[in-house]
Amino acid sequence: MSTNKILLVDDEPNVRETIKELLVFKNYDVRTVANGQEALDMLEYWMPDLILCDMVMPVMNGTELHENIRNNKSWSIIPFIFLSAKNEIDLIQQCLLDGADGFLTKPFKINELTLIVAAGLERFEKNQNMRNNLQIVKKKDFLS
């Protein structure tokens, strides 16, 4: 089984480093950037299996990055999980309705993080399998 790639987006260096280390410890391939714009730049050449993203950041915030990803065909299936100090119920619901795969409120336990990441990755895998199967079916149709 290949190592899953995770993109961590957070403007706080200590947060970035700590979460990165936790996930690395759990055998994930983690890359970090400091804001939404840097994340979009990274996606151009490095495709993660999951994105963990802070909400309040300079230059481009988490919500804007999420919208950009959902509107891009190549990136739209990447699971997107918010990691935020905000904990208002209304905001969390809105993010999930907009298509986020999860919302984790800071501070969190390492178990919560690993569970939500694992769930996101599982969904991503299923989606990707479905997409592959669909492509196989399409190919078959074409051949027949």
Next chain:
Amino acid sequence: MKKLLSYVSKINNHLLECSTIDDALNLCIRDIGLEHNMDRCYILKNKNNSDLLGFDYAYAYEWCNNGITSYIHHLDLSKSLINALFSLDTILSRDKLRFGIGKDIDNNLLKKIFEIRGVKSYFFAPIFSDNVFWGWIGLEDCTNERFWEEDEISVLQTIIKSLGIRLSQTATVSKLERTIEKFNFFMSSSNQAMWEFDIETEKTNFSLNWFGIIGYTPEEIHEIPNFWEKVFSAADHDKIFNDFKKFVSGKLERFEGNIQIIHKNGHSISARYSGLLKLNKNGIPKKVIGTYMDISELVEKEKQVLLSEAKFRFIAENTTDLICQHSKEGNLLYVSSLSNDIIGYNFEELINKCPWDFIHQKDLDNIKKYYYSIVKNKEIETITFRFRKNDGTYVWLETATKVMLDSEKNIIGFQTSSRDITKRIKADKEMKAAFLKERKFNELKSNFVSIASHQFRTPLTVIYSNAELLELKINHHEKGLSNDCNVIISRIKNEVERMTELMNNILVFGKQEAKKIEKIIQPIDLNEFIETLTKTYFNKDGGAKIKVTKKGVKRIFFTDESLIVHILTNVINNAFKYSVGKPDPELIISYLENTIEIQVIDYGMGIPKKDIPNLFTSFFRASNTSSIIGSGLGLVIVKQFTEFLNGTVELKTKENFGTTIKLTFPYEHQ
């Protein structure tokens, strides 16, 4: 001829001797009738006594011979005669007589009247007095148709002229009498008495109304010895008599003045006297004519006016309000002495000035509306406005204005009462500002918990996660554990520090907002103070150092030491924090004439332009500082504490070039 002369002189005697004109005319018509063997002699008087007003006759006098019917009381017939005479041309008939046989007259009406009255012969002549048509005299013979002799006619003409002369004399006399009567009436009802001094005879005549003024009749004035010494005070007496002598001899140009006269009843009268010199044809003084006027009432009124004026002044000068009187054009006529205290001007500086010239431009429109409203409604109204004081500053006045009206309700001026309400306005403003601040603070407070908790979450995340990480690693006995642990522990320490700073600032900020901070002002040596501060907190061995420069002559600075510590540690801390790897920051103390300036300059990252307006907002952090630990409260505290110490904060910054914070304080806190 003799007979004629005695007839004419008899008539003239009647005219001259009879005391009344009625008696004279009645005797005259009797004698004329008898002399000319007439049966009736009568006079029809023109009641209008003027040609211009037309004629309106009265059958005024009549004499009838024995056995002849009198018509003076016969209304119809006398009226008919009068009507008939209307038709005669009176004006043009001056000296033109009408006489003849009754039945031959060419006037039908008169012919009929003559028939009724049994007139055989008639004679009519107009009477003129002072060239004005006075009336008709009529003679009737009821016995014979007679021929009128020329002599007889000329005698009648002479007699009728005499009647006219007597009538005109009577008119003149009665006119004179009326004039005298009027004069006496006016004199007696006036408060002026007249006197006339004959210089030659040295006799004085006094008009009747002396009695009305001083209670003595003119006769008493003459009869009472040393009369004037009795009614004048000694000083007045001497002055009047000396002045009079000088006046008569031409040494004094005018003879006039005010004196006190003692009335017969004993009370005192204020009088004004004056005299005029009358010269004869050769220019030599002949008479002095003068008047005494009772001015007691006037003097009394003047006294009352003075008294009420004094009352008004007393009230105006002793009230805490500024009292003014204005002309109807608005110019100041009277200003109470408080003007100096309230608006800084003396009475003389304001008199005849228009107050509008002193009113703040922004209040002028309101003042004009106010003025028109008062003029229109004539009721007391109040307004507040700014008035320019002598020193150029403005004072807020609350003014009530009342119109002053004359007896016909015309505006003759305005009276105003103004009070200084600057303190009240200031207090109102401060209250409003305090209220707004309070509201803002309440809003801030209600947001505070959520903001603070959000701010706490990031450091807590790092602490918590690192703790867990540490735990994980220890459990797995990773290689290089001790190195890893050091890194992890340093992160925890950093975050704890950040948390501490945040907590400290929040607490200080909260105290300041709740006005719980008190100032303890004491003198400090700022040079020494800053040296200690930089040594203790910043200039540690091996690290960056802040360079301190002093300018100007050192002076003692009165301030609160602990607040200055908060301010300077925040500013210096920022200078270090945001200029890592750049040249060392600098601190310059400048002792200026009235203020002390502390500038902290760093050559670090600076602040993006768009962030500058929000720098002093709680929890705001510049967009280029995410990698640097901060609470977003430091500059807010710097500003609040500096202003609390009556100082100011200025910030100059350029992204990537650095930031200068300039703090300015007065030497002494007041």
